[in-house]
Amino acid sequence: MTFPCIAAARHFEYSAHVPLVIGAQRFGWIRRRDVEHLRRWPDVFEISSLAVRIHPRHDSCEARTAALEPVIAALHAEGVIVGWRNERYAIRQRLYDAPLAWIERAAARFFGTRTFAVHVNGFVPARVTGEAPQLWIARRSVLKSTDPGCLDNAVGGGIGDGYGVGDTLVKECWEEAGIPAPLAREATPGRTLHVLAEIPEGVQAEQIFVYDLALPASFVPANQDGEASAHWLCSAGNVRDVIARGAMTVDASLVSLDFLMREGVVREHECAGMAALFHPPEE
Structure with missing residues (x-):
């Protein structure tokens, strides 16, 4: 059995991209064909065949944020940046670093900046089921801007402005599955x-924090924010088969595989390449 999500998570051709540079450090990846969209803003970007550099005159977080805002708005109006969220993401390398700039969440994939997310494997333990654990999976709303209608984890969401890992976990558990904060x-x-992968919107460079949450057998997830249309409780074997068929989003497939590997449902030799995803890509 093979799992296409593993290859998809590192489907990235370096030669087809140029780094987004601030100061002397890379903070993103831009597709070469998208660089042409940025040439009309020479006051914001210094562009060469080797890199796109945010002009050094923008030498603070506030200045970079202000310089990038009209660029992002124009590209959105032209349909280059899609899936507008009205949510700010920081440009930074590590989650708790000081931000170099703030950008609209939808623009993170265009610029290939690092994003951070929390996903939760909601499961009923083997001690309750009497056999292998069972996993709750969700179907994404058909109105979602990314992966509409695909299968997903019980809970998953990006870490936005003002939130940490724990805050996001609690918030998303309630919004996506009606799981109360104490649980x-x-x-x-x-x-x-x-993950480092080219996707339709640009580049996904994302760090995903995986969590497991044992749920009572009587608990049934109930979506609160309209982002999931249904939930099902599935056997571990069924979830493995769904992942192998590619019916689940890449992110959710990887998160579920991590759980299934740790539970012994999927063996490590069946997941060639998975171990590399537990480490940042060599760049």
């Missing part, structure tokens, strides 16, 4: 995944 806080960490 959500019982989630335990799995492993951390690192």
Whole structure:
């Protein structure tokens, strides 16, 4: 059995992209064909065949944010940046670094900046089922801007402005599955995944914090924010088959595989390449 999500998570051709540079450090990846969209703003970007550099005259977070805002608005109006969220994401390398700039969430994929997310494997433990654990999976709303209608984890969401890992976990557990905060806080960490992949919107460079949450057998997820249209409780074997068919989003497939590997449902030799995703890509 093969799992296409593993290859998809590192489907990235370096030669087809140029780094987005601030100061002397890379903070993103831009597709070469998208660089042409940026040439009309020479006061914002210094562009060469090797890199797109935010002009050094913008030498603070506030200045970079102000310089990028009209660029992002114009590209959105032209349909180059899609899926507007009215949510700010920081440009930074690590989650708790000081931001170099703030940008609209939808623009993070265009610029290939690092994003951060929390996903939760909601499961009924083997001690309750009497056999292998069962996993709750969700179907994304057909109105979602990314992966509409695809299968997903019980809970998953990006870490936005003003939130940390724990805050996001509690918030998303309630919004996506109706899991109350005291129960959500019982989630335990799995492993951390690192995705670097070209996607239709640009580049996904994302660090995913995986959590497991044992749920009572009587609990049924109830979406609160309209982002999921249904939930199902599935056997571990069924979830493995769904992942193999590619019916689940890449992110959710990887998160579920991490759980299934740790539970012994999927063996490591079946997941060639998965181990590399637990480490940042070599760049």
